[in-house]
Amino acid sequence: MKKAIDMHTHINTGSKFDSSPNSLLYDASLEYLMKMNEAAGIEKMFCSTFSSVLSCEEVEKENEFLYELSQKTDCLYQWVVIDPRNDNTFLQAEKMLESPKSVGIKLHPPMHGYSLKEFGDKIFSFAEKYKAIVLIHPEQSPDYILPFAEKYPDVTFIMAHMGAFREDSYADAIEFAKHNNVYIDTSSSNSMKNKVLEYVVGRCGSDSILFGTDTYAAGFQKGRVEYALISEEDKENILWKNAERLFQI
DSSP: OOOEEEEEEEEOOSOTTOSSTTOSSOOOOHHHHHHHHHHHTEEEEEEEEHHHHHOSTTHHHHHHHHHHHHHTOTTEEEEEEOOTTOHHHHHHHHHHTTSTTEEEEEEOHHHHTOOHHHHHHHHHHHHHHTTOOEEEOOSSOGGGGHHHHHHOTTSOEEEOSTTSSSTTHHHHHHHTOTTSOEEEEOOSGGGGSTTHHHHHHHHHOSTTEEOOOTTSOHHHHHHHHHTSSSOHHHHHIIIIIHHHHHHTO
């Protein structure tokens, strides 16, 4: 079994903004996700809480909660969520990004109700100053990040949910980034499309693709990579080598 690093997932924390907290068919508790990870050989998980990305109301509280939890949970690492209209979240990020358990900044413009067109410069100039990697839930086809990637060459951009938007847009985001600073991740159920991974690897190689689950069944998500019609080297790059190199863990 190949090892893996899940660089994009979430947990429920008991907040009123949790994801499907009463479902009999879904569990996003840390305990359940860790059990799935153990079964699937996933050694580390990079996380933000569902409450912090599904609502603006509890971002600060949830950032603090996850910061403390990650310090005492070996396999757990934190994405610090920023809401660009809340300056306190920038102050939190300044502090939290100093920790080796904080891997970067997480943005969710669609759920938080803002646009990178308006707030991108504020966020990415901050990320540039603190040498922070930025994980983004795109508002539209992810190649829309290319003007920012050119303007901020020292920022690493990760565009989430490969296959969620226009079919060629994830490959375009990698291929046309002049500074090679755009990555994508495999998270979400869109990875079940039976050629999505093969298409991107065929066009762009595997060096800029990262494995994530977004809490969907870890064994299924990992198996999609392990049994993909790509080379063993490409599989290892996606599952863990790229993450180890990029995040230096």
